[in-house]
Amino acid sequence: MSAGGYEIICGKCRTAVPSEAERCPNCGEPLRITDPPPPPPVESRPVLPQPAALGAAYAWAGLEASRVAYGGFWIRVLAYLIDAILLSIGGGVLRLVFGLVDGGLLSVVGGWLYFALMESSASQATIGKTACGLRVTDEQGRRISFGRATGRYFAKILSALIFLIGFMMVGWTRRKQGMHDFIAGTLVLKTR
Helix, strand or coil, rough: CCCCCEEEECCCCCEEEEECCCCCCCCCEECCCCCCCCCCCCCCCCCCCEEEEEEEHHHEEEECCCHHHHHHHHHHHHHHHHHHHHHHHHHHHHHHHHHCCCHHHHHCCCCCCCCHHHHHHCCCCCCCHHHHHHEEECCCCCCHHHHHHHHHHHHHHHHCCCCCCHHHHCCCCCCCCCCHHHHHHEEEEECC
16 A cells, blocks of 8 residues: 555556555556646637638738629620620631631630630739629639630639539539639629
8 A cells, every 4th residue: 555545457467556556556657637738718709700711811812801703604604605705706807807717726816815804904804804804813813814814714724624514613613713714723703
């Protein structure tokens, strides 16, 4: 028996240990049960769920992170139809002026420059997107570069090649991103 009058059994190695011991002399197991640390203090105000990386960037862009609205599938289809009509008219005029029969290369280069230049400009949108109240940003809400806009344009080819599923993804992804948006790291936001 120990000076304290009783012994305890180590829970790890089952050795009898004097009750005053803090650790088992045989295996070193702690014998005293310590109180768990207190829980961290709870904030008094509710915290709104926000994407952490986006909060400051949206504030910079003039948007509150909790009020960010993404451009959905149908509004983006409408914006694309407006742009397609404008590109068709512009391409037709250029073919007439230059006497081109087949404007395949003209269509590809014209479409690329139209989308890449407009989406990387200060307006961050094509004419169709502007008409529909949309703009293209990076994932932090900032203006995209011409290079990123070019990557986004050509990534649309992949979205189309898989039976348009890359475009349809806008309808079911959390931030309304198509495959081309995921590839380029872009978002389409509502401005109004």
